[in-house]
Amino acid sequence: MTAIWSVDTAKFRKNAENVKQDNQLMAVVKNNAYHYGLEFAVTQFLAIGINTFSTTSLREAIRIRKLAPDATIFLMNAVYEFDKVRAYNIQMTLPSLSFYYENLNELYNIQVHVEYENLLHRSGLKTIAEIKELLSHHEQNQNTNKMNIVGLWTHFGYADEFDVTDYKIEREAWLDIVEALLAENYQFDMIHAQNSASYYREEGIFPNHTHARVGIALYGSRPYSTIDETVIQQSLTVKGNIIQVREVNQGDYCGYSFAFEATRDQTKLAVVDIGYGDGILKSRAKHEAMINGKRFPIRALMMSHMFVEVDDSVSARDEVILYNNDIRVDEYTFKGVGANSEQLSAMNHDSLIKEYR
Ligand SMILES: Cc1ncc(COP(=O)(O)O)c(C=O)c1O
The missing domain is CATH 3.20.20.10 (Alanine racemase)
Known part of the structure; x- marks a missing residue:
């Protein structure tokens, strides 16, 4: 994967x-x-x-x-x-x-x-x-x-x-x-x-x-937010995969340098095979990823991995969408992550598999 x-x-x-x-x-x-x-x-x-x-x-x-x-x-x-x-x-x-x-x-x-x-x-x-x-x-x-x-x-x-x-x-x-x-x-x-x-x-x-x-x-990205999403459509998908789902307990620190502290027992963290080395911006990782159509918070970003806090509906090998037409680049532009072109330019096309379908 x-x-x-x-x-x-x-x-x-x-x-x-x-x-x-x-x-x-x-x-x-x-x-x-x-x-x-x-x-x-x-x-x-x-x-x-x-x-x-x-x-x-x-x-x-x-x-x-x-x-x-x-x-x-x-x-x-x-x-x-x-x-x-x-x-x-x-x-x-x-x-x-x-x-x-x-x-x-x-x-x-x-x-x-x-x-x-x-x-x-x-x-x-x-x-x-x-x-x-x-x-x-x-x-x-x-x-x-x-x-x-x-x-x-x-x-x-x-x-x-x-x-x-x-x-x-x-x-x-x-x-x-x-x-x-x-x-x-x-x-x-x-x-x-x-x-x-x-x-x-x-x-x-x-x-x-x-x-x-x-x-x-x-x-496929809107230059400003009052343009309706249906007018400009994103054809790009960026996704990773869940390698495993792990449980951590209240007070456990996860990720490098205390990146995330679990606030309750049996917190489920999905370990995902995409990170800043693939071009996911640190500012983007303050937001969510989509798994099986539902948004979950990203908790820590590493070079080749990220942690996403998930629930029981999620399991190993599920896909984790960082960007597609339902979780768009321009949404995060308007949330202050960085310009549309900045998010697109950050992607590392040497480490990601690149496909035109
Ligand atoms: C000189 C010039 N013209 C046009 C454009 C296109 O701008 P946009 O991507 O906002 O349509 C750019 C992009 O930066 C530019 O530098």
């Missing part, structure tokens, strides 16, 4: 279809497609009509190109391996005015998307004045072999936050910039800004935008 990470392929695809509806999505497939597997995710997304992908790593972008010869692939981090970017027809962000001036001559024939920094402050040109300076310098550049500006984009830092006004501020700042540039007849093949939260908050794609750049919803 070994703990298993498995994805229901039909459910994954159905969820992606529900998320996409009739909209044009750029599927974010960075970090091995949120650890669902790059090849798997790209193949499924292609099958439902998504043919635009984005990632932060050139290595992943090249892997996508091999899977999807005709796709639009957008690299959200700037890189300096310009020959590879050209060879694999990867589109790339233009992350600052200084990057433009410093690499002007090396960027020839590369399709770039001009990035606006906004409130996240991670990357991008700082003001509309900078963007206009870039556009006009580019326009006046007589070199026939120059970069090609095909896109305009930003990333919101606060679309997942409802208690602060920052999303409203960054949203307005961005929409004003798009409107001003279009009013001056600048043209872009692609304009994109929205992550999953913004896509759902706005009930679709902003006017004048070509794509929403969606990640986590495509992987």
Whole structure:
């Protein structure tokens, strides 16, 4: 018996279809497609009509190109391996005015998307004045072999936050910039800004935008809690097995360093074959696991094991579900365990058995 990470392929695809509806999505497939597997995710997304992908790593972008010869692939981090970017027809962000001036001559024939920094402050040109300076310098550049500006984009830092006004501020700042540039007849093949939260908050794609750049919803987790669970469905199951059920008595300490103290005699502890070495976060282990459809409290987390306090209905070899569509990743996001992507990224795919069903 070994703990298993498995994805229901039909459910994954159905969820992606529900998320996409009739909209044009750029599927974010960075970090091995949120650890669902790059090849798997790209193949499924292609099958439902998504043919635009984005990632932060050139290595992943090249892997996508091999899977999807005709796709639009957008690299959200700037890189300096310009020959590879050209060879694999990867589109790339233009992350600052200084990057433009410093690499002007090396960027020839590369399709770039001009990035606006906004409130996240991670990357991008700082003001509309900078963007206009870039556009006009580019326009006046007589070199026939120059970069090609095909896109305009930003990333919101606060679309997942409802208690602060920052999303409203960054949203307005961005929409004003798009409107001003279009009013001056600048043209872009692609304009994109929205992550999953913004896509759902706005009930679709902003006017004048070509794509929403969606990640986590495509992987089956809700970006915020007021979206109904039926709207976004989780196809991932992570489960371990009960090796044995042991009884301990009041005052017994169980697990390393007094992790759990039994408060009554004949407390039943299931010893389960999954732990933090498999990627279960310590914060997740403050909550419950599901056995035979019923939730039981996790009492201690070790590297390859955990203790779950159970009752008489539970026995050795029963399955212990850490995540599935009834005990979802996003439930624990909203309980403060960590971001959806953080819980997904923590999984150790070398120690878990990985299955696509
Ligand atoms: C630049 C960028 N765009 C889009 C996304 C997708 O966000 P989400 O997974 O919340 O949809 C991310 C994810 O972190 C990102 O970094």
